[in-house]
Amino acid sequence: MDAYLIDWANLLLRWAHVITAIAWIGSSFYFVMLDNSLSPTPHDDLKAKGVDGELWAVHGGGFYHSNKYMVAPRWLPIPQNLHWSYWESYSTWLTGFALFTVSYLFHASSFLIDKTVFDWSPAAAIAAALGFLAAFWLIYDGICRTLGQGAKGDLIVGGSVLVFVVFASWLACQLFAGRAAFLLVGAMLATAMSANVFFWIIPGQRQVIASLRAGENPDPVHGRRGKQRSVHNTYFTLPVIIAMLSNHYGWLYQGPHNWAVLVLLMAAGALIRHSFVARHKAHVQGRRAPWEHAVVGVALLIGLAIWLAPPPPSAEAQAAAARPVAWAEVQAVVEQRCLICHNAQVQQKNVALHTPALVQQHAQQVYQQVVLLKLMPMNNATGITEAERALLKRWYESGAPVR
Numbered sequence: 181m182d183a184y185l186i187d188w189a190n191l192l193l194r195w196a197h198v199i200t201a202i203a204w205i206g207s208s209f210y211f212v213m214l215d216n217s218l219s220p221t222p223h224d225d226l227k228a229k230g231v232d233g234e235l236w237a238v239h240g241g242g243f244y245h246s247n248k249y250m251v252a253p254r255w256l257p258i259p260q261n262l263h264w265s266y267w268e269s270y271s272t273w274l275t276g277f278a279l280f281t282v283s284y285l286f287h288a289s290s291f292l293i294d295k296t297v298f299d300w301s302p303a304a305a306i307a308a309a310l311g312f313l314a315a316f317w318l319i320y321d322g323i324c325r326t327l328g329q330g331a332k333g334d335l336i337v338g339g340s341v342l343v344f345v346v347f348a349s350w351l352a353c354q355l356f357a358g359r360a361a362f363l364l365v366g367a368m369l370a371t372a373m374s375a376n377v378f379f380w381i382i383p384g385q386r387q388v389i390a391s392l393r394a395g396e397n398p399d400p401v402h403g404r405r406g407k408q409r410s411v412h413n414t415y416f417t418l419p420v421i422i423a424m425l426s427n428h429y430g431w432l433y434q435g436p437h438n439w440a441v442l443v444l445l446m447a448a449g450a451l452i453r454h455s456f457v458a459r460h461k462a463h464v465q466g467r468r469a470p471w472e473h474a475v476v477g478v479a480l481l482i483g484l485a486i487w488l489a490p491p492p493p494s495a496e497a498q499a500a501a502a503r504p505v506a507w508a509e510v511q512a513v514v515e516q517r518c519l520i521c522h523n524a525q526v527q528q529k530n531v532a533l534h535t536p537a538l539v540q541q542h543a544q545q546v547y548q549q550v551v552l553l554k555l556m557p558m559n560n561a562t563g564i565t566e567a568e569r570a571l572l573k574r575w576y577e578s579g580a581p582v583r
């Protein structure tokens with residue numbers, strides 16, 4: 181019953197998390213597009229009001245005419261009905277953290293820890309996972325504050341953050357089960373994204389508004405800082421999403437160099453995002469859309485696919501493949517590798533495999549989880565071999581007989 185309720189909590193939190201994330205990333209992508217698509221206004225009355233750029237758009241049966249005031253509008257009062265964007269970000273973080281708690285922290289011994297990677301207690305692993313999220317933010321924030329001042333500040337900050345993300349990915353993969361490590365790196369970047377909104381972007385905007393309402397000239401530093409963090413956020417977006425999705429694909433995170441796989445996936449995401457960001461600017465300036473970065477990103481993904489391709493079956497495996505599969509062999513594998521987590525008492529994800537009828541009922545899922553995705557056994561806790569996976573594959577492909 182407990183497990184059943186946790187599955188419901190998991191489902192509803194996941195739903196809420198995806199919805200809030202769509203709302204956040206959707207508005208964030210929209211404003212990045214808007215910013216990069218602005219062109220100077222030809223209208224004198226708008227110029228007089230301090231408008232620096234405008235965009236005409238057609239959508240949903242009407243026309244929109246957005247104006248951007250660079251530091252702040254030079255006319256007062258600022259309307260009371262001012263739309264802010266922050267709850268999308270905070271609620272994405274809150275639902276994400278709750279989901280992480282329900283799926284990983286509650287089951288730290290099977291989800292966070294892989295004893296062949298690093299053997300430690302659930303309490304220590306949980307503390308380290310939480311420490312990871314906090315430490316990344318503190319160091320990343322420190323890099324942005326200290327290195328970002330000079331002429332090439334943005335470049336230096338960008339390069340340093342990149343090196344630091346690579347290091348954090350490597351470290352996570354030395355400490356946690358591959359699946360958890362990938363998720364944690366995604367969560368760590370996502371935490372920094374929300375913290376950017378919470379600690380810098382929104383407080384900066386509040387100060388600008390307070391100065392305007394007090395009749396003072398707002399300090400442009402708030403706008404510059406907010407912009408820097410929001411640019412980082414846009415480049416983090418695709419890496420975060422691929423890090424989170426990748427943990428559903430066992431072959432990505434199970435290899436010995438899984439940290440490099442994660443880094444390459446995220447690099448591909450950032451490069452592809454860059455092409456989209458640059459494309460809007462190019463469009464306004466009448467230049468060709470710069471697709472080179474996206475092409476390099478896609479090439480990285482193709483390279484990864486080739487690197488991770490399963491080796492061709494050995495002569496031994498080929499000989500075994502020709503033999504018919506005996507149910508007794510399959511049953512022995514299920515008993516040895518699966519039953520401790522899928523039996524009459526413990527039924528992870530409502531899957532029990534302690535009778536032939538149950539194995540048959542779940543045959544397709546077993547095939548998918550063990551053979552295709554290699555997600556089961558969880559973190560390969562029971563040490564299934566490639567030959568045993570191949571056996572399950574032949575069994576399923578020959579119609580999953582249970583006698």
Ligand code: HEC
Pocket residue numbers: 290514517518519520521522528529531542545546549550556557558561562564
């Ligand atoms: C160490 C415990 C453990 C072992 C061993 C294990 N599993 Fe699982 N299994 C789990 C957990 C935990 C889940 C839920 C995973 C999740 O929520 O992502 C699960 C989920 C599943 C699911 C449902 C997946 C889904 O999302 O629909 C199937 C099917 C499955 N396991 C099959 C197997 C088979 C077959 C084996 C043996 C080859 C096996 N498991 C071994 C812990 C285990």
